[in-house]
Amino acid sequence: MIKMRNVTKYYPNHSEPALAEINVDVEKGEFIFLVGPSGSGKTTFIRLLLREILPTTGEIYVAGIDVLHLRPWKVPYLRRNIGCVFQDFKLLPNKTAEENVAFALEVLGRSQHVIREQVPEILKLVGLESQGHKFPSELSGGEQQRISIARALVNHPPILLADEPTGNLDPATSLELMALFDRINKMGTTVLVATHNREMVDSMRKRVIALENGRIVRDQVRGVYGYED
Amino acid sequence: MIKMRNVTKYYPNHSEPALAEINVDVEKGEFIFLVGPSGSGKTTFIRLLLREILPTTGEIYVAGIDVLHLRPWKVPYLRRNIGCVFQDFKLLPNKTAEENVAFALEVLGRSQHVIREQVPEILKLVGLESQGHKFPSELSGGEQQRISIARALVNHPPILLADEPTGNLDPATSLELMALFDRINKMGTTVLVATHNREMVDSMRKRVIALENGRIVRDQVRGVYGYED
């Protein structure tokens, strides 16, 4: 489902690579934790998969699509296969929570009928059924994060990328959402979660890819968060 | 140092109070954790202390200042007594990391001499000595958070408020920064940290104030995070 070959990413004007010589294979239906200290390249990894940025060298395939050689006008079709929870949420400030979630469906051309049905459902799933009419600036940090999660999930994408999806959530809600991710994964979705949440990683025992200074230092089936040493 | 009397906050056009009937006394030099599930009012609590918003009813005193009846032009003087780490960082996008930290000193009228000395020092303390020249958009989530922390600490304010200061940081860095907060607290600074980080709260055994639905449900000296029940 995801394949990276010798991917290196230098940001312009910066001499240190954010990612270096990354080789990763992810099968359809896997659940992966991406861990690593702050600044190790997790967000860069996700941005590459979304084609938000292009790698300096290397090849990337997502859902069978050659990301590098994708025509610009076809990029939206790639992204519609990927649900993404952004570290900084990336909610549209001029749309309400509901409208933000609905936008992911409107992009796909879903009918109003479907939208009116699915949006409240997913809001309920993340515990925000009563906050749908608020604008992002009127939501708490954790609520915004959950709206971002709801938007990523609402159109049942085959791939789910989540960048620090529980950074602003209390442990109980975090566990609930992880259980949700696990359920979705069991139904066939490939899930990749970048996180610092040791409790979560250790309790779920999924495949763990650990980054350090932009390099993969560990790729472990049924791994743990590590790093306490 | 901080006194709240019957503070209630309704956000305009919303019927549920974000905070209700809050009574809190914090002495100079205390270290307090503010915990509670997502949407329980922690950020609202901090915004009230900063006079970013005004309470609907009640009285608030910070560092001896009557926050409610403060003349608008005196507000900056209140805020210069408070270092604040914001949940969403609130870095100036058109200033580099260094300049963002320096800004807190320039506001106080510190000389260039002092600024050139103290800024690199504090950047080193948060582990970002090499990233000072980057703009916020070029920093990872955790790096932005640490710049926000550096800015809050750089002018040695008597009060430090931190809203989820480790949400984007790995456990090792989080512990380091908490140790730093503890050191600062030992030197006399009053510290209030809103957090979801159970590990941290449980290991430090400080006073814990727990919010739920905008009400204080627990105020415990040497408390724990709780909520596993």
Added chain:
Amino acid sequence: MRISWFFKEAIISLKRNWVMSMAAISTVALSLLVLGLFAFVALTLDDLITSFERQVEIEVFLKDEAPFQEVQALQEKIISWKEVKNVKYVSKEEALRKFKEKYKDNPEMIEAIPGNPLPASFQISLKNPKNVVRVAKRLEGRKEIDEVKYGQQVVEKLFAVTKVVRMIGLLFILLLGFASLSLIVITIRLAIFARRNEVSIMRLVGASNWFIRLPFLLEGMGQGLIGAIIAIILIHFTRVTFFEKIAKSLSFLPISFGFDLFLKLSASLIVAGLCIGALGSSIALRRFLKV
């Protein structure tokens, strides 16, 4: 159904980004107001100038000895020329009457005139006054004609002046048009620039370029339309309160700030508003829609 969704999006966005919408609408309204008023005055002035130019005439003095038939034949011939609009015959008697009228304060002099020394003449007006020299040259040297007069110097000066007035008018219309276009595009660009994050977020959740562009385009056109309508209302108001008074105070001139012209102008302004609004948002978006 999809199209109605885009319209709904555009209208919601127009309302929620009220500050920016206001800025764009005001800019359109102000720019088109200035442009429209100036064009209105300039076009009216152009009419006036044309009517001045039409007053340029050729005076042809006839020999006293020319027989009446020949003079009549000449008149008919001149009328048949395509450049000529009208030929008026002034007889010797009429010429004398006019002379006496002019010097009526000086009876001594009039009495002193023996018989009628003044010649008969044609007064020739042209369809396009620019041809005055050509027609005059063609008449000179004919045997029935004593002298051809057309105030060469005055005519040349008049045309030099009208040419300059027209040139300056055109320069300003072009300049105002260019400035309006640029200012509106700048404002709409700035408004969209302020929302560039929104655009990039929409792209990241899989919106195609057209899906993003259409609401912005409709929004820009809406702003352009509202701005143009405001400009038209203000121009109408100025026309009624100001220009009509001016036309009255200059009733001796063939001046009219007419309703016809106003209607044509309004239509142009509305089209301009719509186009500039669409153009502005397209240009602004192009930068943020790359990849």
Added chain:
Amino acid sequence: MRISWFFKEAIISLKRNWVMSMAAISTVALSLLVLGLFAFVALTLDDLITSFERQVEIEVFLKDEAPFQEVQALQEKIISWKEVKNVKYVSKEEALRKFKEKYKDNPEMIEAIPGNPLPASFQISLKNPKNVVRVAKRLEGRKEIDEVKYGQQVVEKLFAVTKVVRMIGLLFILLLGFASLSLIVITIRLAIFARRNEVSIMRLVGASNWFIRLPFLLEGMGQGLIGAIIAIILIHFTRVTFFEKIAKSLSFLPISFGFDLFLKLSASLIVAGLCIGALGSSIALRRFLKV
């Protein structure tokens, strides 16, 4: 040292917010270009109109029987009036010479004139042509004077026209001034609106209002200044390539798109740019600096 810091901040911000700075600078440049060019033409036109008005004269025909001393005394008296600029005496002989000149194509008529029936006259030019009626009335009925002529109708029409031209010119200058001011303020407001988060962050870290305002103010003034300079350069260019040619082609008119006027205009534009820039940013900030 503090002040230099504010200047540095303003310059850095001007550079880093390049898109918005460009927008503001272009808006200032375009607005002031149009305003400046229009004012330039309007002021030149005003000079021209004034020189036309100055040509309005009063002609006073004297009685043949008036003794020369009295006529001289009258001339001195008229000169002493404060409204009068100049009085020119035209003797009977001179009047006849002019008449003959005019009718030189018609020798029969000139020959027929017995002696000299034409009267002597004064040609009176005034300091302010508006006083023509008053002075004429004062002269009428004097015993030395036969008739006072000042082309009442023509003068009235002329003044009606010049009044309207001036009014329209003024209207447009005011309108352009208002539009320029508004457009610049709108653009700067929009640019600052896009940065309102920055302002609120600065406030939250304890910056006082003046600490925030000063760099924005300087930035606005910088944008205004740069814009004004660009406008001046463009006006200069237009003046050299376009207006001077026009002045040449209309050399028979007392028209001059002078360097003096240009200098004065430039100074005004620079002051305007600075003020509007400062004003724009102040107005824009006021909203975001409350509490």
